[in-house]
Amino acid sequence: MEKFTTLTSTAVPLAIEDIDTDQIIPARFLKATTREGFGENLFRDWRYLPGDVPNPDFVLNDDTYRGQVLVAGKNFGMGSSREHAAWALFDYGFRVVISSFFADIFRGNALNNGLLPLQIDDDLLLRLQAAIKEDPELTLEVDLPQQTLTIPSLDEQVRFEVDPYKKMCMINGYDDIDFLRTKADVITAYETKRPVAVQ
């Protein structure tokens, strides 16, 4: 997994609420057997009009907005457990997604792939979206060790929550399997006590 510590970047605003994983990466693109190349089809059905013509009204096709941070609407990532959604965002180049609420499975998948789901409150999210619209060059500073998001032009610095174990993994670029494999003995010991009913 790619390490993540700090990031300073402009951001792409996508002020739509309840974005589900079928929109992030439609099911027909899940036929791959590798993790690469999903960025091309990120938000496919919003990004392209019939005939694969880029939709000029969709933010990813608007050169005004660039950056490694996606600022989405409330309740991001609901729906399917497909990790392809996190891969697509990461492959496209995003390293942070900001929202005021994340679906559980998406949050876990993102953290397992070096993509930071950063939750802020509704009010700040709305202000941030408006501020980016007004000034596409607005920069954000994300500091994972300190767990802070700084928006200099809004004169804001907020602390965000992240699971301490996941934070350690992201900072060091470790994954769960590296960690769990160190627990092999404890796991084997547990197995001797499992009830027959569940074996």
Next chain:
Amino acid sequence: MQKTLFDKLWDQHVVDTVEGGTDVLYIDRHFIHEVTSPQAFAGLRKRGIGVARPQQTVATADHNVPTINQDQPIKEKLSRFQVDTLTQNCEEFGLELYGLGHPYQGIVHVIGPELGITRPGMTIVCGDSHTSTHGAFGCIAFGIGTSQVEQVLATQCLLQVRPKRMRITVDGTLPPGVVSKDIILYIISQLSASGGTGYFVEYAGSAIRNLSMEARMTICNMSIEMGARGGLIAPDATTFEYIKGREFAPSGKNWDDAMAYWQTLYTDEGATFDKEYVYRAEDIPPMVTYGTNPGMGIGVDQSIPAPASPSASFQKSLKYMGFEAGESLEGKPIDYVFIGSCTNSRMEDLRLVAEYVKGRRKADHVNVMVVPGSRQVRDQAKREGLDVIFREAGFDFREAGCSACLGMNEDKVPKGAYCVSTSNRNFEGRQGPGARTILASPLTAAATAISGHIIDVRTVLTPELV
């Protein structure tokens, strides 16, 4: 101390606890399918390791498979490649595969229970969000991502933070024409598509207790549609009766031992939940959805809400569906009806549909697909002559798979067409690009197929169905 059923099960499976409170959770059963597993196997190969406990993982092919001519090679190249990759991976890593052509093949959440693999007290995971279905047996079952599929293959454990607990109680007696799908669509419409986020739900109350196992699975299946990690129902006589005698169910002394353990699986009197909701079964109507998430549901005789200042998302959703705020869906002409998916493709669903349509014929302009959840369901339906009833009604009775629940195989709903579907998601493009999905119960779907427009089943109930 009084414990909830969820906590009893969770505690039983904690192998170790990491700093910050993350638990190492032991996984009793792991299901895999072709879509979310290939990258996990690639990961194992890259690390140079095998599957830790091969007997605890079972594989099937369901998402990508065609639902006709399953005896022939899959035509679509990428689908075929994904299904073949699963076969190769299972061979290489020594896993049981109920692939295409196997008598046990089917949607992963249908075959686990019907084979007696899913049992009370277990932890069950699968790279698929509707793994929550298995919770109907009183187990902790939830969907995981592909990195976690790799974790379970590699270690038989998962790192998990314990979710909060919610109890949803439904008491009373369901009105005629209202079935378990309506209960869960009603609950989600009350709590919204994100109302359960962060929670694991226990469903309780007399209306839930009175449901069959298959009806309970429909409820637990859609827990994820309100954002919950999963949902479960305490096992009881109905559960034990269902499991007994199934292919992989324990027998003899093992059955007695299992029963002794299973009977301890309930929420203690006085145990507390982080959140509780109580509903009355009598208040639940036949439900339909009008928008693009499962929380956007109404009683079939009600009107689409017309908020004074609708949000942009609400407007976008209605525009996609081609509906107006304030209008009713009753009487809307429909192009497609899909009866299937891990929510409603079991024997009881097919029997209910057959009972309604027997001796009737679908409206001419409607395309109707009935897709059984598994080979075993299909074979049983044929033994009972349901295939004949469907054929005479003009329904297309197909072979087992996920089918038009998601647009990954050949079964898709065309752009702009309306489909009344017994599946679980009405997201934009879920059943094919531009497809418009209206979620409903199998009974509402059957009645809609016959009338050709959305119909309140209560107005057409025959005495046998009441």
